[in-house]
Ligand SMILES: O=c1ccn([C@@H]2O[C@H](COP(=O)(O)OP(=O)(O)O[C@H]3O[C@H](CO)[C@@H](O)[C@H](O)[C@H]3O)[C@@H](O)[C@H]2O)c(=O)[nH]1
């Protein structure tokens with residue numbers, strides 16, 4: 001278990017607490033606290049007087065004032081009562097912050113203690129620029145106090161979260177509690193909606209045995225609420241800053257900022273100066289938190305329901321406002337059981353009743369059953385994907401069919417919908433075009449649904465989407481966490497603007513959805529993508545062996561995209577084959593080596609025939 005370590009105590013006096021304090025009153029106020037911290041670390045205090053000379057004058061002009069400060073220090077109270085070595089140092093600088101920084105370096109300071117009486121802070125400006133600056137780029141650990149000098153401390157509140165400032169906050173709380181003969185209440189507050197890792201909680205438990213800790217408060221509410229609730233029972237709060245490096249707006253972070261404004265207690269802010277590696281780890285942690293918040297926000301703002309578009313007349317009005325046409329391609333491979341019903345419903349509801357769709361075509365991958373015949377009988381144009389752009393050859397697979405469909409479809413918005421759906425409803429199509437018609441900022445919209453699964457005659461309400469849950473979502477969460485809020489990344493019902501779709505490559509097999517999502521994300525950003533609740537979808541559940549192949553192809557696509565992002569080579573030719581396990585009739589198993597590889601078709605807009613057909617100028621050579 002990882003334990004929270006407080007700082008190691010050096011054996012000599014080499015731990016230096018730097019106390020910038022020029023006036024006698026400030027020295028009197030702060031020195032006891034600086035001495036308490038130094039004593040805890042077997043260290044010493046260096047009192048620093050900074051003489052500031054205006055920029056347009058030479059530093060030598062500070063000579064007289066330096067002499068004055070020296071005399072003031074000499075007259076100050078007897079330092080020997082503090083039981084730690086105390087020295088005074090005077091430095092001359094053009095700027096207070098520079099003076100403190102330079103001295104911190106020259107004196108080998110481990111910690112700078114800054115402070116001011118509470119009555120001097122206004123609600124507008126909590127700190128002056130020097131403190132902001134030192135907190136943002138600390139030359140060593142920095143502790144800032146907003147102090148009520150009249151108060152007797154009985155209890156110190158120590159909110160902890162296991163972050164990089166926690167060990168320092170513990171040290172400071174202990175030293176100050178010792179000095180005031182006060183007790184410490186450790187407060188661990190977690191947001192119930194974003195629980196901490198169990199290891200964080202476990203490591204914080206070790207703080208229970210820290211000296212002077214008499215109370216352990218665990219709260220399942222946001223930190224700000226928890227701290228303010230405990231505030232009246234405590235005289236001081238020791239808080240780690242959360243501000244981000246280089247962020248001028250947030251030198252102390254939003255939590256500390258709000259506590260400072262709302263609490264009347266003495267507030268002690270601690271900022272641990274991280275080593276480069278610690279800082280990097282912290283940045284990554286922060287980025288992950290930010291990303292998680294981005295995904296949550298996207299989820300709230302970009303998740304639609306097909307019911308929002310049940311009023312088809314209204315939806316049609318949106319279509320007219322945008323002045324766009326819509327084409328639907330239905331990919332098929334042996335779908336005679338369902339294709340007739342699907343086309344029939346679409347023609348009735350989305351063409352005859354309300355002309356939402358301008359075109360429906362069937363793109364078949366070579367069915368051996370009556371699929372093409374049934375579609376043709378409904379008056380739908382039927383294409384064999386192998387015959388479209390045949391000069392470019394033909395790969396097997398659904399992705400190839402979708403890529404080629406871009407060539408034959410006319411519309412500005414292109415929709416695709418699987419044809420093995422057993423509980424088809426027109427919302428599978430109007431649901432996915434709805435967000436695009438409503439919001440021009442969106443380029444792509446994808447369906448999601450509850451997924452029953454069928455075993456023989458029995459249907460279980462949940463459990464479908466095996467590749468989605470066991471392969472695609474874990475992979476996307478790992479490597480494309482921006483897409484972690486997509487509920488059904490593999491769903492076969494989606495629509496996009498032609499202008500976006502013709503600019504992305506297509507994988508030829510079952511990798512097509514995954515590649516398209518990643519590529520659209522990279523080109524247009526998360527906020528251009530939407531997902532739509534299509535309620536429930538029951539389809540033909542495939543056996544495990546074909547799903548295993550599907551998962552293999554999807555994994556290849558993710559790795560391939562990562563290769564391009566990271567500019568590394570991970571997939572060797574041998575990774576394009578998989579040993580499939582088949583069960584023999586005699587009960588035994590056999591291994592069958594199969595090549596599984598989605599080919600990558602270039603963006604359709606790179607194909608000269610397509611450009612000619614759509615009246616686009618030829619691309620410049622090279
Ligand atoms: O060579 C092919 C293979 C399939 N299909 C059609 O594509 C659709 C989906 O194929 P299916 O085999 O039913 O896929 P699922 O097992 O349902 O796989 C899910 O996951 C795949 C991988 O992301 C997606 O392509 C699917 O749309 C999605 O439903 C169906 O209409 C098929 O008829 C073709 O047009 N050509």
Ligand SMILES: O=C(O)[C@H](O)COP(=O)(O)O
Pocket residue numbers: 451452453463464465466467468469490491540541542547
């Ligand atoms: O989307 C998926 O994960 C695959 O199509 C498998 O779906 P199923 O487990 O519902 O058959």
